[in-house]
Amino acid sequence: MSGGLSPTHHVIVQALLSRGPLKEKDLHSMFEDLTKKSPGTDRRLFDAFILAINKALTCANFELRACIDQYDGHVYYGVVNTVSDEQSKLGTKYTVPQIAFYKAIIEAIVQDDTANGFISTIGALNLNLDGQVTIGTSSESQGGQQQCQGSQPQVPYAFKSFNLSQKEKTLNELVRDSWLNLTTDGDVRLGVKSFLDLRSWFRSNDVPSCQVCNEAGIKAELCKNENCTVRIHQYCLKQLFSQIKAAKVCPSCGTSWPFTIPKAEYVETEDDNGPRQSQQPTGSKGKKRRANMIVEDDGVGCSNQDDLNEHRESQHDNERVRRRTRLRRTHEADIAGPTASQSSSAVTDLRRVTRKSSRPT
Structure with missing residues (x-):
């Protein structure tokens, strides 16, 4: 795996393996410190750097992958396993019931028709794992024997004994390992590792995708037309409607799509x-x-920006009125016959105002 990789490549890989997924800006900062090159101005060099790492990781069925956290819109990089087989399952520290619990949470989140992208902690802890029984029984069938069609699968004892306290412990571990995320409101969301690792799972399980980027729309906004199934990520909406003349309508059915940039x-x-x-x-x-x-x-x-511009124009108008008032008062003072000192001061003020009024507004 190390063939063709420099010590700089090894540092990046080691950081991703030990620290977990990194924000794009943190990875860029590390790259710039190591190579003295900026990813912004030397994008080709950075892309070639990542490609070299991925070529070396291929033999171990790993990949350095980027994803967008759909909750905060930030790009993250992480190393993921590209193969899911019985051998790779031996590398996980989670038990079969814990994996089944995680899968049940993921399914509850992605199957939400409102695309809110979360489930309450209470709802997660009360999930029934009977629907995940195939995880524990598929590898136990011997000689290719399958259960009789129409028969109810037997729930393993490990699933039945997976109580509430074990679920709470598992939930904390999944949050700590970035598979899940827990909000201050007590909601459970997908973690960065889930977005990195489950891309193919989202597609194979027909999770509705974003109309703009075609990635799974876990956390997205829905079209206001109830008969339309379009959903778009918040950051994709910002990109779609960033142009001033862009019509804020659904790209599929043409229904008006209210969108304002958050405060x-x-x-x-x-x-x-x-x-x-x-x-x-x-x-x-x-x-x-x-x-x-x-x-x-x-x-x-x-x-919005138009209102801000109107406010600025109003300020300019007020300033013009004040300038005209000063000019009129100065002119009236000259007619009234000012003293020598007053005349000198008026001339000075007049010159000052004239210079200001000659400046572009």
Whole structure:
């Protein structure tokens, strides 16, 4: 596996194996520290770097894969096993009932017609594992003998004895290992490893896909037309409707699709990969805070870029009115016969105002 790989390749692979999936920006930062090359400007070099790793991992049935976490929209990289057989199952630390419990949670999440992408913790712990009995019995059949058609499969004792406390322990382990994710509201969602490993499983189990990217639409928005089955990821919607002239309608049935950029997109700081499309870069932090306050003002007014531009134009108009007022007052003071000192001050003010008024607005 090490043939053709440099020490830099080994560091990346070791980091992914020991630390688990990494965000794209973290992997890019590591790559830049090791190679002194930026993935942004040397994209071909980065792609060739990943390809070299995958060629070396092929012999061990592993792959360095990228995925998008459908809940936060971030890209992650991780090493996954590309073969699912009896031998590979020996490498897992989870027992058969634990795997069956995980599979039951995944099925409950992906089969949700609302595409909310989660199940409550209570709902997860109360899942019945009888439907997963084939996991425990398929490998136990000997000599190719199959159960009689129409007969009820016998539930293994390990499944029956898999009590609530064991489910809670398993759930915590799955969250710790990034197979699942637990929100502050007590909801269970898919973890990054699930998005990395289960791509083929999603397709083989006919999980509805996103209309834009064709990946499984676990967490997505649905078309408002009840007769339409289109679902689109939030980040795909942003890409689809990013153009000002783009019609916000369902790409399949043409039904109006209400879409607004969340407020969080306006208030993100410079630490997050630069300014968003809806937030214009400004010269100082004070100006940025004022722009954010304009957008967040009671949820009305400047809720989008057009409103923000109207607000700025209004500010320019007010400034023009103030300039004209100062000019008129200065002119009236000259007519009234100002003193020498007042005249000098008026001339100075007039020159200052003239210079300001000559600047483009």
